[in-house]
Amino acid sequence: MDFNQPADQNLFDRATVVGKPHARVDGVLKVTGKAPYAYERHDVVAGQLYGYPVGAAIAKGRITGIDASAARSAPGVRGVVTTLEIEPLGIWDYNVARLFGGDVVEHYQQAIAVVVAESFEQARAAAALLEVSYDRDKVDVDLEAGWERVRGTGEPSTLVGDVDAAFQSAAVTLDEIYHTPSHTHAMMEPHASIVDWSDGDQMTVWTSSQMIEWNRQALATNFGIDPDRIRVESPFIGGGFGGKLWLRADAVLAAIGSRAVGAPVKMALPRPFMINNTTHRSATIQRIRLAADADGKLTAIDHEAASHTLPGGRGENATAQTPFFYAAANRRVIHHLVEMHLPEASDMRAPGETSGLMALEIAMDEMAEKLGMDPVEFRIRNDTQVNPSDPAIPFSERHYVECLREGANRFGWSDRNTTPGGRREGMWLIGHGVAGAYRGHLNLKSGARATLSNGRLVIETDMTDIGTGSYTILTQTAAETMGLPMGRVEVRLGNSAWPVSSGSGGQFGASSSTAGVYAACVALREKIGERLGLQNPEFRDGNVIGNGEVTPLSEIAGEFSAEDSMNFGEFQSKDYLMATFGAHFVEVGVHVATGETRVRRMLAVCDAGRILNPITARSQVIGGMVMGTGGALSEELAVDLEHGFFANHDLASYEVAVHADIPHQEVIFLDTLDNVATPLKSKGVGELGLCGVAAAIANAAYNATGIRVRQYPLTLDRMIDQLPEV
């Protein structure tokens, strides 16, 4: 099915299943431990052996030798394959560092060997016996120094009007530098795979991947084989946050181990290894300049940012939102990639906007203060309904102003203390903050197969559920389209044998894949109509209705199957700008003596088109708010400048938010529809909930203390010298 123009009124506008708060259809499997996650799929193939990875102990250089003799003769060991024994593997489009093979070390803990043994303990013990010698190169991992080299150079990606003139004539200007650190995804389930490539021919991979087809293509590229020899399954994923968009060392090493020993091999990446071996969100340094007239209308926005990457990578483009979010006639945007020897920087939840809004939304707060304006009103004044960098292009839908107004109302914004540092309760300074959220919306072509037999519908697609609720919303979509109760729909996901979908990432999954399932169901309806000789029959209450006859779907003999995909037309990006919007309101307490900041209340208002299921959507948003709290207050991958790696590479020292950090969270969805986005008129919410959260917390901490911190996380050491006397 082609989606070549905005949707008209359709069945989703009369929906009885889509948009309703249905509990997760896979919830029982999860809470009873029956959902098959990759590492625990003991039943899929007999004779599974255990693999254990070995990582490079240096950040850059060459391996001059690996003595694996002790490991090979250790108890239970069935095979050891070192990187020196393997030709460098191919590198797929979106991977940057090589996953295995050859003697070059590009980053710390890059995989250099795999040990396969009969038990996990034997594999791990033998892995420690490898003797590796290196020729070590000097590393450069200093982003601050890189920033000094690149700032002021290069061609802007967006250049509108005359920025310099606008600054010269502005009534009020701001010029500040902001820092965000590197982040690790820290998803609950580590990267894990079981691979059976025993015969070196057909490869079967049970893994934990957000993107089945990308995973398959990447495996084919790595091993130089036909993708049709590879089957990938990933029905359940214990979180990904972008860390599982790409093929990683678990599947590659398990495949190499399996081929070497002629048996299926399973491997989970150990947590302390994962953080430097896999990808992360790059740190950023951002200079933001704002200019406004005396009425608070922005006249110029100048955003220059840098992030780090291995050569050839994408870094973290913190300017992603800046061309689009606020009105201003003059604008300059530039992002520098600084090549460094840290592990591979790549996508993490809302890549770009997360770091960008951490800075931009503090800058907006600072500017509002300079203008003597309420920060909510200042943002409203600078709203735009068109792409400010290309005013001929309207936003498909944009209700940012409503988000701010509704949020201010529900939060009690007008009651807050407006004098920074002016409200104290016992030992706590209390503050309130607001920040805007922006995240671009994107659709990817998405396919599915719908099969009806005996009144039961089965949907098959390689779409994934990374904890987001795909099983549930796809069941709802299919039930709605076929007029069946949800209990008669079974959705099967995450298998490369099934039609290729959008996969899960970039908050494109829900909207793209529901549209794909809708397309497959419409194709199925046509088939059924044809068989019964009906023109445009109706599907309702388990029946097909046409020519004055009501036929229960359960009474139609035989099996009907139809496959289709939703192809999103060019008009979406040519004629419109699609994005999601939100506003975050936060109350914090800052301990007057220690500077510890704790969040006391959070509210998010979201404008993301039709909400397909308020329960799963809310989970996404509150999860984003939790992640944003960690990002604001404690998460930071600490770089060791001499050794060139992230030193706090476990979950004891990389501090994500814990339960005690999270207060009451409220989420409001505006009842908006976006008919440009998909026939369901929905957009993504999975990343929106994270965007802007950290800045709202930073602004609240400023309101509490009067201390402006422009470097994340907002740990107490960044404030303690400026706090009032105890």
Add this chain to the structure above:
Amino acid sequence: MRAFSFERASEPAQAAARAAEVPGAKFIAGGTNLLDLMKLEIETPVHLIDVSATGLDRISSTAGGGLRIGAMVTNTDLAADATVRRDYGVLTRALMAGASGQLRNKATTAGNLLQRTRCPYFYDTAMPCNKRVPGAGCAALGKGAFSRQLGIIGTSDTCIATHPSDMAVALRVLDAEVETTTPSGASRTIPLDEFYRLPGDTPEIETALMPGEIITAVTLPPPIGGRQSYHKVRDRASYAFALVSVALIEREDGTGRVALGGVAPEPWRRPQAEAALPDGANAVMSRLLDGATPTEENAFKITLAERTLAAMLAEG
């Protein structure tokens, strides 16, 4: 993790004797620290002696009116003990500020005293660490190293790690003593202020225990009353080691005791510093942290310690 053999001791003296007799042996109690270290091959015992069933899991009164805490009493049970809560409140507070409920259910009194540092480089066997491999060097002292969590006083130029225990900080202000049994079957009592060893040139030696010596109990002198509090400062609200913690006992007359966690290789207390308590936090800390040698990244701990104590005094 290396392969190891395992036995369960039923008596402390027997455990100590076996530990001295079997090369590479180590005691295991709750295992919450030792097993993690073994998985990473930071600790590589070849034989484990489980001491959890040695009958050391009781809390009883001493003849002198104090309290005797068996070495295998769990952190959960110790924190919940009615006498401890009434008479040694700082101990309950410190215990409850540590780790998580699940960990405290397994963690024991002896194991907690002997838990090892959380220095990130100690945890990465690819990095030089004098504590792990004597003479290898100290990655935490390198230029551009991550030292925010590490020590500011009592450290040396071979090691700047801290002792991470919360419980030990409270025990230190309570003047606790450690009771042991040596491999020859003799008993010893070691005051807590002599129990930990500062790193000097030998950061691998952390305590006064001799090889094979087993901790059997921790004793507390009779209650000294006063207002007892424990303030642990950390980046997140729970489940994190202290940046700085302060154990405080304040008496009516303004005198009292203070010890610090998160700053030194041992719970940090100096009698001359607490004599200055009536003069306020600044007076105490300028003595308690006199001679501190922080890194650029952790110099804030000095200010933080003082402000934390000031808040505790002000709250009184």
